[in-house]
Each structure stands twice: as C-alpha cells, then as structure tokens.
Amino acid sequence: MVNEYPDYIDANVWAAELKKRVPQLDFRLWPGVGNKGDIDIVLIDKGAGAGFFDGMTGLRAVLYLGAGVDGIDLQSFPRSVALIRLATREQASEVAQYIVLRVLCQQRHVAEYMNQQARKIWNPIAPRKVSETKTVVLGAGRIGGWAAKLFAELGYDTAVRSRHPKTLPGIQNYFGRAQLADALTGRDYVICSLPLTDDTRGILNSGAFGNMKRGAYLVNVARGAHVNEADLIRALDEDQLSGACLDVFQQEPLEASSPLWNHPKVTITPHVASFWVDSGIDQAADLCGQVARGEPLSNRIDLELGY
Numbered sequence: 001m002v003n004e005y006p007d008y009i010d011a012n013v014w015a016a017e018l019k020k021r022v023p024q025l026d027f028r029l030w031p032g033v034g035n036k037g038d039i040d041i042v043l044i045d046k047g048a049g050a051g052f053f054d055g056m057t058g059l060r061a062v063l064y065l066g067a068g069v070d071g072i073d074l075q076s077f078p079r080s081v082a083l084i085r086l087a088t089r090e091q092a093s094e095v096a097q098y099i100v101l102r103v104l105c106q107q108r109h110v111a112e113y114m115n116q117q118a119r120k121i122w123n124p125i126a127p128r129k130v131s132e133t134k135t136v137v138l139g140a141g142r143i144g145g146w147a148a149k150l151f152a153e154l155g156y157d158t159a160v161r162s163r164h165p166k167t168l169p170g171i172q173n174y175f176g177r178a179q180l181a182d183a184l185t186g187r188d189y190v191i192c193s194l195p196l197t198d199d200t201r202g203i204l205n206s207g208a209f210g211n212m213k214r215g216a217y218l219v220n221v222a223r224g225a226h227v228n229e230a231d232l233i234r235a236l237d238e239d240q241l242s243g244a245c246l247d248v249f250q251q252e253p254l255e256a257s258s259p260l261w262n263h264p265k266v267t268i269t270p271h272v273a274s275f276w277v278d279s280g281i282d283q284a285a286d287l288c289g290q291v292a293r294g295e296p297l298s299n300r301i302d303l304e305l306g307y
Helices: 011-021 089-107 110-118 142-154 177-184 206-211 229-237 277-293
Strands: 041-044 061-064 082-085 134-138 157-162 172-175 189-192 216-220 241-246 266-268
Touching: 011 277, 041 277, 061 277, 089 110, 089 142, 089 189, 089 216, 089 277, 134 142, 134 177, 142 157, 157 177, 172 177, 177 206, 206 229, 229 241
Parallel strands: 041 061, 061 082, 134 157, 134 189, 157 172, 189 216, 216 241, 241 266
Antiparallel strands: none
C-alpha cells in the first residue's frame, strides 16, 4: 500500500483492518514490499508516477483510495491491469450532503446571522424563493446526480452538465463542452463535481466565470485543478461571483501564502466533504476478494475516459 498523505489515510490502520477482514491477505506497506513481482493488488492514495509499476509482473489490479484516479499516470498505466476506485454509498451521501449544506448556508444567510448574533442585532433577512433560484451541477454521476435530485426535490430550478446526455426527471440536462456556457448562464449556484480529466482540467476559468450570472456562487467538491484560482480571485474581486466554497485546491494542504485564506468571499474546508474510512475499508476488502476469486470487478475505471 502506498499513501502520500497520512492525515487522510493511515496505512497502518488500513493494514490492520484489512487483515481482520481478509486474514489470508499478505499485506505489505510501501516501500518495504520485498519482491515487486509478488504483488497481486496495489492499494494506493497518491504518488503513482511513471515507472511506479515497473517490476510488478504479477499485478492484477490497482485500487485507488479515492473518488477519482487523477493521482495515477494513466498514460503509463499497464493496460492489462484493472484500475478500480472506491465508490461507496456513504461516500456519495456525505459529499451530496456537503453540497446541499453549502448552498443552503448561502440561501438562508447563515454567515449574516452569525455576524448579527455576535453584534446582538435582530434583523430578519428573507431568503430568495427556491422556485426562483437556479442551480447547476457540473458532473451528473453518483455524487452530482444525487445532489441535483435533492435540489430538484427541494424545489430549485435544477440543471446538470455532463459529458454525455443524461435523463434525470425534472432536471434540465446540458452535455458536452459546447453546452457548458449555456449550462452556466443564469444560474445562482454552480457546483463542480466533475472527474478530473484532460477535458475538465481548468474548466472553471475566466471564460466560465464570465458566462455565469453576475453574483453567482461557486461550490467545488471535485478537484482543485478544475479551478484557475487566479481567475477565481479576479472574478470575486470584480463581483462577478458573490462567493465560493472550496473543499479542494491545486496544492494541498493549501499553502499559507495563498490569498484564498484571507479572501472575504471564500469559505475554505480542508478536503473534508467526505470521510469514508470504515466503508472504504469494507469495500477495499470486498474488491480484494473479487480479485483473489477472479470475479468481475466493481467500480472499474475506463482508462481512456479517465473515470
């Protein structure tokens, strides 16, 4: 097992818990793995660059311990090996909750009321009617599609933008790069839950911000590389965007020198939209069992699409 950020995934905890669930598993922690040719399955969080898998002649599957696989160099990844990601219902639920929470905090003026309480001010603020509030979720997979359904059920005018056409009852669908501008136009809230691919990297830039409704609010729970941070700060400073909630960043942990920390219109959380350790370990154990038994693998990544 390889992991770069022990504050997110403690490899020793995972090793102990996986051993309990799969006693026959010979679980080795990187870099002390011995003969690389003995390895059947790699569980990895970050750091698999070019050449990492060299010498793993018996490798059958790589399980990436996250919602996406952008930490893997897909160009050099061996095509004969299955690449799998974790995808638990608990994980998707937690991220969908986070998305709805951040929108509702804006919609119901939570920050303003906290400020008023500190100053002992009693001043009711009427929220915008949900029927007159437009949201768009970029990415209509397990997480984005679920969040969009929740918004629609709450009465929001809801849309999604996906790579391919989607059919979601009561939700408008935009698809393809050509329809991105139309998807953003007139929306009060823009939520990014896209996979990170060559097509989506940097997709939220000055052009995209310019297409958004003036005063729109951005929520990003996908990957920091989706957002051009300099363009975002400019859009906030020029009041093109009213604010942004960011759970992910181009550099993590976010550097202390980043101007995002002190920006009055930015809410920062440290990549915590989902905590999925227990369910993740359970699913990892199940996937290891699938590999060992030669069964069809769940959550397999299409190496050409990148998700």
